[in-house]
Each structure stands twice: as C-alpha cells, then as structure tokens.
Amino acid sequence: MKFAHMADCHIGSWSDPKLRELSTKAFQRAIDICIDKKVEFILISGDLFHTALPAIESLKAAVEKLKQAKDNNINVYVLAGSHDYSPSGKTILEVLDKAGIITDITNKKTFAVQGRAKITGIHGRRGSLEKQEYDKLNKQELENASGFKIFMFHSAISEIQMSGLDMIEKLSIKQFPKNFDYYAGGHVHQIIEKNIPDYGKIIYPGPTFPDTFKELEELKQGGFYIIEKNPETNLQTEYIPLNMCSVFSINMDCNQKTSEEVNAQLKELVSQKEFIHTIVTIRLFGELKTGKTSDINFRSLRKNLETKGAISILRNTSKLSSKEFKAVKVAQGSVDEVENMIIKENSDQINVEDWDQQTQQQKIVELMQILSQQRADGERVVDFEKRITKQAMQILK
Numbered sequence: 564m565k566f567a568h569m570a571d572c573h574i575g576s577w578s579d580p581k582l583r584e585l586s587t588k589a590f591q592r593a594i595d596i597c598i599d600k601k602v603e604f605i606l607i608s609g610d611l612f613h614t615a616l617p618a619i620e621s622l623k624a625a626v627e628k629l630k631q632a633k634d635n636n637i638n639v640y641v642l643a644g645s646h647d648y649s650p651s652g653k654t655i656l657e658v659l660d661k662a663g664i665i666t667d668i669t670n671k672k673t674f675a676v677q678g679r680a681k682i683t684g685i686h687g688r689r690g691s692l693e694k695q696e697y698d699k700l701n702k703q704e705l706e707n708a709s710g711f712k713i714f715m716f717h718s719a720i721s722e723i724q725m726s727g728l729d730m731i732e733k734l735s736i737k738q739f740p741k742n743f744d745y746y747a748g749g750h751v752h753q754i755i756e757k758n759i760p761d762y763g764k765i766i767y768p769g770p771t772f773p774d775t776f777k778e779l780e781e782l783k784q785g786g787f788y789i790i791e792k793n794p795e796t797n798l799q800t801e802y803i804p805l806n807m808c809s810v811f812s813i814n815m816d817c818n819q820k821t822s823e824e825v826n827a828q829l830k831e832l833v834s835q836k837e838f839i840h841t842i843v844t845i846r847l848f849g850e851l852k853t854g855k856t857s858d859i860n861f862r863s864l865r866k867n868l869e870t871k872g873a874i875s876i877l878r879n880t881s882k883l884s885s886k887e888f889k890a891v892k893v894a895q896g897s898v899d900e901v902e903n904m905i906i907k908e909n910s911d912q913i914n915v916e917d918w919d920q921q922t923q924q925q926k927i928v929e930l931m932q933i934l935s936q937q938r939a940d941g942e943r944v945v946d947f948e949k950r951i952t953k954q955a956m957q958i959l960k
C-alpha cells in the first residue's frame with residue numbers, strides 16, 4: 564500500500580500574486596509527484612483552500628489537478644480544516660465531493676473503504692470547536708475495527724511538543740480513538756513525526772507552501788509525505804520537499820543604530836549577491852538611535868533586489884521603533900483619556916508654526932474627530948471626500 568499525506572495547502576492565500584501563484588503551483592506539483600510515484604490514494608488533512616469560498620482561479624487550478632488524480636485512479640480524501648468553513652458552516656468541499664472529484668470525509672460517521680485501508684477522521688473548526696465532535700465519537704467501535712486504519716484530523720495535540728504554539732488551543736491525545744495505524748494530521752504548520760504508545764504513527768506534514776512571513780523565514784519551503792506499508796515491512800515514511808524557489812531572510816537588530824547605518828548595512832548585505840528566483844524577507848527590530856523608521860529606504864532596496872532577480876520582497880518592521888516617535892506607555896482609562904494622554908506626550912514632537920502646545924493639542928483632537936467620520940447613507944464617495952477635506956481645511960486654516 565502506498566499513499567500520500569498532505570495538509571494546509573491554503574490555495575489562494577497571499578495577496579501578492581506571485582506568491583499566490585507559487586503556493587498554487589506547489590500544490591499542483593505535489594499532485595504531479597503523487598501521480599508519478601503511483602500512490603494509491605491521497606489524504607488532505609484540512610485547509611486545502613485558504614478561504615471557505617475560494618476565488619474561481621484558485622478553484623480552477625485545484626480542480627484541474629484533482630481531476631487529473633482521479634483520472635489516474637487515485638482517490639483523494641479531504642477533511643475540512645479551520646479555513647474551509649464559511650461562518651455559516653458551509654464548505655466548497657461538499658461541492659467537489661458531489662462532483663465526484665474528491666471524497667469529503669468531513670461528516671463521515673463511519674469508515675471510507677479504500678482497498679485494504681479504512682479512512683475516517685474529524686474536521687477542524689476555528690477556535691477548536693471540533694472538541695465536541697471528539698466527545699461524540701464512538702471510540703470503541705472505531706478501535707475494535709479491523710484492517711489498516713487511518714484517522715485524519717486537523718488539530719494540535721497537547722502531548723506533542725510544538726514550537727511557538729503556546730497560544731493555540733490543543734486537544735489531548737486521550738480524546739482520539741486508539742489503535743489506528745496512521746494518524747494523518749493537519750493545522751499545525753510544522754513537520755512532525757511521532758509514535759505514541761497505544762495510538763500509532765502520528766504525522767503533521769506541514770504546509771505544501773509557507774503561508775506566512777514567519778513560515779517563509781522558518782520553513783523556507785513546504786512539502787508532504789509519501790507512506791508505504793507492505794505486509795512484511797513496517798510503515799515507511801518519506802518527506803517530499805516542494806522546492807518552488809529560494810528564500811533569503813534578513814533579520815537585523817537595529818538597536819542603537821542610526822537610520823543611515825541601517826540603510827548602509829542593508830545595502831551591504833545584498834551587495835554581491837544574486838537573487839534569481841528568490842523571495843527576500845526583511846525583518847527589522849529594535850530602537851533606532853536617531854532617525855525615523857520611515858528613513859529606512861525600502862524603495863531603493865526593493866529596486867536593487869528586483870534588478871537582481873528577486874521574485875518578491877516582504878518586510879516586517881512591527882518591532883522597529885525610533886526614539887523620535889517613541890512608543891508611549893499610558894495608564895488604563897477611557898478611550899478619550901488614553902487618546903488625550905498620548906497626544907499630550909507626543910505633541911512636542913510635532914511643531915507647527917503659529918500654534919502653541921495647547922492649540923496644537925486641541926487641533927489634533929478636532930482633526931481626529933473629523934477623520935473618524937463615516938460616509939453617510941447614500942452619500943457619494945466624492946461628496947464624502949469633499950466634505951471631510953473641507954472640514955479639515957477649516958481646522959488647519
């Protein structure tokens with residue numbers, strides 16, 4: 564018996580069209596490899612699509628490949644993940660199931676029989692709402708069943724060490740039925756392979772393509788598993804990486820550096836390197852000694868990298884600050900109190916001629932009020948813009 568196990572394909576994720584295309588292509592390549600290696604069936608443990616109602620292009624790209632698998636007599640078993648549900652609990656997987664392209668095992672109460680294998684599982688929901696589903700399981704019946712049993716799931720497990728996932732909800736392995744041959748996991752975007760006594764082989768294959776900035780930095784690429792089980796051998800697992808491009812990550816501590824120094828160091832870091840077919844991630848953190856964060860010249864860096872062939876340049880400066888616009892810690896209070904305090908503490912950083920401090924603070928409050936207005940019912944966008952601009956100009960005189 565030979566089958567593939569993938570999860571978290573997130574087809575349609577990334578707003579950058581180039582990254583979205585790479586992510587879709589990674590999934591397509593995975594299916595191509597499965598056809599090439601003549602697997603008997605494929606398991607997809609949740610988050611096949613990034614959203615419950617994927618865009619037509621994403622749907623088309625996925626369906627085309629899934630159909631190809633089907634035409635090669637490879638059945639594809641898909642479980643809904645936390646991303647596959649619309650707020651009203653609908654998933655596109657039901658449609659694909661009805662069309663005979665996949666087998667949606669999301670609401671399967673019993674086993675799907677695939678040759679010598681039996682497949683069942685429990686879908687994932689946002690906020691780990693699937694917990695109740697586990698409580699409803701007739702575990703004994705599942706545990707006593709014979710044959711090569713596969714349990715698909717889309718949840719984190721508290722007994723398995725996972726880095727950086729302290730905040731997410733987990734299930735206990737004790738909620739799972741015991742005595743399965745293979746537990747096909749999803750949801751955790753990490754590659755994890757574990758044997759748990761009384762249970763069996765548990766695998767999280769990670770995503771088929773990194774889905775976030777952090778995943779690009781840490782994983783660099785995605786992949787999936789091919790599993791083989793012959794009567795005379797143990798389970799054999801092989802991780803198949805999907806190398807779609809290179810990822811070059813810059814992680815720079817900017818503490819006590821001037822914005823000029825940071826600019827120079829960034830320039831130095833990328834000089835004498837080629838970036839052909841490479842995604843570049845730039846993470847800057849720390850507090851600049853002088854200069855503003857906006858003095859970091861990303862535009863010229865981007866141009867430079869693009870000339871050297873970079874596919875996409877992503878930056879993260881959420882932990883970068885400057886002395887000139889320093890974060891202000893304020894005591895708790897009402898929104899108005901907190902706002903006023905922040906304005907007071909920062910208004911000396913701005914200097915408008917002819918305004919004293921008090922006038923300035925007053926003007927800031929008034930401007931904020933005007934800018935937070937919403938478009939009135941039936942008001943045209945141009946009229947709305949005109950109205951806001953006019954009011955703001957009156958304040959600024």
Ligand SMILES: [Mn+2]
Pocket residue numbers: 571609610644646750751752
């Ligand atoms: Mn996911």
